[in-house]
Amino acid sequence: MATAHAARGADRPYGAGDAAPPPAADGPAHWTAVAGVSLGIFTIVTTEILPVGVLPTLADDFGTSDGTAGLLMTLPGILAACCAPLVMAAVGRLDRRIVLTALMALLCLANVLTAAAPAFWVVLVARALVGLVIGGFWSAGAGLAPRLVPAAAVGTATAVIFAAVPAGSVLGVPAGTLLGQQAGWRSAFAILAVLAFAVAVLLARSLPALPVDATVGLRAIGALLRIRGVRLGLAVTGLLVVGHFAAYTYVAAFLRDVTRVDGAQATAGLLVYGAAGVAGNFLASRALARSLRGAVAAYAGGIGAVTLLFPLLGQSWPGAVGLLVVWGFLYGGVPAAAQTWFARSAPDAPEAAAVVFTSSFQAALAGGALLGGVVVDAASLSAVMFFAATVCAAAGAAVAVPAARKSP
Template sequence: MTAADAPGDTAPTPDPPPPAAYPPPAAYPAPWKGWAAVLAVALAIFCLITSELLPVGLLTPVGDALGVSDGTAGLMVTVPGLVAGLCAPLVTVGAGRLDRRLVLCVLIALTAAANLAAAVAPGFAVLLAARLLVGVGVGGFWALAGGLAVRLVPQRHVGRATALVFGGVPTASVLGVPAGTLLGELGGWRAAFGAVGVLGLLALAALLLLLPPLPPTRDVTFRELPALLRGNRGVRAGVIVTFLVVTGQFAAYTFVRPVLQDVSGIDAAYVSTLLLGYGAAGVGGNFLAGARDAYRAVLVISSALTVVLGLIATLPGAAAGTALLLAWGLAYGGVSVSLQSWMIKAAPGAAEAATSLMVAMFNLAIAAGALAGGFAVDGIGAAAAPLTGAALMLVAAVTVSLTVMVRMPRATAADG
């Protein structure tokens, strides 16, 4: 049952856009090539997110080698996140009439080169400059790739294809970052950056071989972005919900280690293993959410995270902490694909513009969440981080509820 069928709604959720609203699938001699292209994009997303998060496990060795503190080394994570948020709309508009296949290949090549440059960086300034380029690649690629599924597979498979593309996000957390950290321990941090650079070159080769020409379906202008926010209630609500959910997530997750140790009483030796379990649950959550109605999925996710984060902040005990952490991963794993599907459904005629707004807010909210959680932990204690996240998730759930109770316009002048 969709939100439109739910009893008690004063107005139904808008119906899915008609087939004419979607760009036609790319022409292939065989249908499997569309899915091969989807896999190539998923590999590139995996590489990009691994690149963005890799320094999380390498802060201390990088700091020791280049003579900076752990706090300063943390800029390797902060800088690309902020740059990605700014570049998502800039790249979307700047791409203009360029073939999207060309733009995506340039962005993944830039990311690969940035990682290889980081591997040989003589000092922290050069390394940070390379990380800035990673932010350009992440923000631009994500904004353009998020809406590609509708052009690569038939309409009935778009949900699953989008879930597959965004499966690269939790998979990078489960496999990419731990593998990079392990490689850093075995061969040094430079080897870790070099390996991700080589992975980027492999992703580039896959895109060149498998992705068909993708001419733009329409131009995106800077004037259109604020117009889309003003004129499309669904896009506006999606951007607000993105801010609330992602800020709430990173207010809590940034400090998950002290929460597990101080509140749940879990031994530090087991935290890394539990976080792998969290990531594995996230992969499952991604594919579960990808097959669901976007509005209903975001409502369920934000409601579930309100409860889970509230409980993990207040229930002591290793068993409770472990169970809640896995539930947390399962719920949050569906966020990226659900928000992406929300934006495509809200503005099917302006998917790139809508996605760029979501990606910009997503990455900026990561920084905002970490900052909010830091203030909460410093001022009150570790438990305050998930409580802050729970409060934001509750506001998100209310926002989604109000959104699905009001019929959103199917088409506006802003979304074409």
């Protein structure tokens, strides 16, 4: 490591030192820890999205409007985007095993507060804590695969970690919604609190010591933004995620009002989408290994084509299901592709790259949902699909920007 430092010299581009090195190719494999990180992200994703399924009853219980209750969805995403760099700067060189365990314990507390909330403002406080957890856990955990498994297994470990994203949608949210319908929305958050506590214990017991020899300060993140590959990654993944969530946020409403299916069929369609996303996530590692730029271009062009066709073919139930399968499969690889892009653009600053990934992804998620709502209110559900197609096409065009010196 000292030799590598000397070779780069004082003018290395990141100015923040290096995180602890990954294990050697023949080093130990901490697969239980990989599973723990994946379960942590699964719990976070389920907690973040669950209000979608229980919003009406929660709003009725507190006597708020659906629009006001909608803050429970937008607040965590906005705070996660803002908190990711702040949390990582605050924890400094603290062992990441301690950081991840503490953040999962904080998620447990947030869900306990939600389940027991006597007033709506308490739920808002709890959701603010959820946003803090999202920003910190994703930043510290999303890029851990190289430090937990040998080099040859990093692709598989990354796929396992990111499988939690579609799994949270296809398993966690429907299960939580069903539980909320049967036993009340508070019970769903109580179960999530228990799950978060169990994951905290698992992480404490399975993660190896994860020291770092560099802090992820705001200056280091600023230095990262001067790298052309990072800036290009922000443009490409930002546009792609905005386009996706502008359309996906309202796909259930499209199925109801345009495809004209009942609630059970719409739920089945979303389950099919989620299952395809899990498959797409696991197959993404091969595509990313062959050509990261090619994979991102395929995701952008494919999702753009699907959303463009949705107002046409999605008017029939078979057409809508077919498009949802393709859409889910393509988007399943997007989170891993975005994280990989930033990691390759800044190989000497993996944790700072993870912070940039987390902040940009969460900001794009919230921005996409917001812009989609503006288009739906101003025009129609079909119009938001065309809008999403245009944004995704712009993401595909951005991939064609000539490679930078440190481009992935």
